[in-house]
């Protein structure tokens with residue numbers, strides 16, 4: 073059964089831009105390369121995009137979301153490792169991702185143990201600049217250290233591009249990234265402010281596109297077009313329609329095209345995902361970079377405050393989940409953990425405690441990228457949704 077909502081023509085057109093975004097992106101990367109802009113591969117939302125772009129480079133997301141390259145990765149990495157790490161490494165090892173091929177170097181961060189050890193092998197394939205990320209967000213020493221890591225990154229990038237990271241250039245990029253965050257946030261809110269206009273599967277390519285922006289202005293224009301289409305529908309008759317589908321918050325590990333199994337199963341089972349609380353979704357989008365004072369320091373602080381499970385403690389995750397449940401009228405929380413991801417797996421208990429406090433049904437799913445457990449998960453989701461209604 074297809075869970076996709078049928079859309080009016082102009083909204084479908086606005087959405088199409090994002091569905092075909094990787095093709096636009098590859099073409100724009102080619103132009104960027106011809107113009108002498110180095111391509112920086114990134115794997116994580118701790119990579120400070122404003123600094124990379126201010127140095128005249130193009131950051132591009134390389135996170136592996138498909139099962140195909142995992143077998144090749146397992147020749148080097150343990151099979152028990154998180155599928156996202158194996159998929160990412162497998163693409164590099166087999167040279168089957170055009171974005172990885174296009175990258176001149178990799179900007180990596182010491183987030184979870186599996187990822188930072190994988191980068192050691194990745195460094196045999198492409199140059200890797202490793203940023204050392206503290207696991208504490210409030211200690212003055214941790215903040216100072218991350219600040220120095222962000223400035224060390226700027227020096228590394230300038231050495232490649234020949235472009236100095238000036239205040240003026242950082243300010244321009246901060247304005248762009250703040251606009252992207254604000255527009256994505258508006259899109260999500262308008263969509264969920266009443267019967268959802270788009271389901272989670274339709275929102276997924278929109279949110280994923282943020283890791284593939286090359287030229288800012290056409291991208292911002294496409295986001296504005298989608299926002300305006302949704303707003304016009306919301307102000308029209310759409311808000312009067314009845315929608316009995318349970319509204320789900322999908323939280324936990326990143327999800328993308330290719331690793332969308334759980335998202336799709338939730339919607340095929342009759343619910344609608346109105347909010348994606350993960351780093352491929354809204355994580356960090358509610359945190360703009362302040363535009364007064366030392367911009368480089370502001371960028372560093374903003375990124376360190378991202379509430380990923382690699383932080384310890386990670387109070388921002390629970391605070392975010394609770395706020396989202398209230399703001400988005402959530403009926404059920406599904407917490408997804410990729411197998412081998414200890415951080416999100418352990419943290420799931422805290423999310424379940426938060427759900428209990430709010431009186432919202434909670435389901436934890438631990439799985440990999442393979443389809444082998446699809447029917448088993450479907451049965452669990454169907455039983456969960458029955459408990460909601």
Ligand code: SF4
Nearest residue numbers: 115116117183351380
């Ligand atoms: S889950 Fe955390 S470590 Fe993994 S990509 Fe997202 S922000 Fe980075």
Ligand code: SF4
Nearest residue numbers: 154156184325410413
């Ligand atoms: S999902 Fe977990 S184990 Fe996998 S890369 Fe992200 S933080 Fe690391």
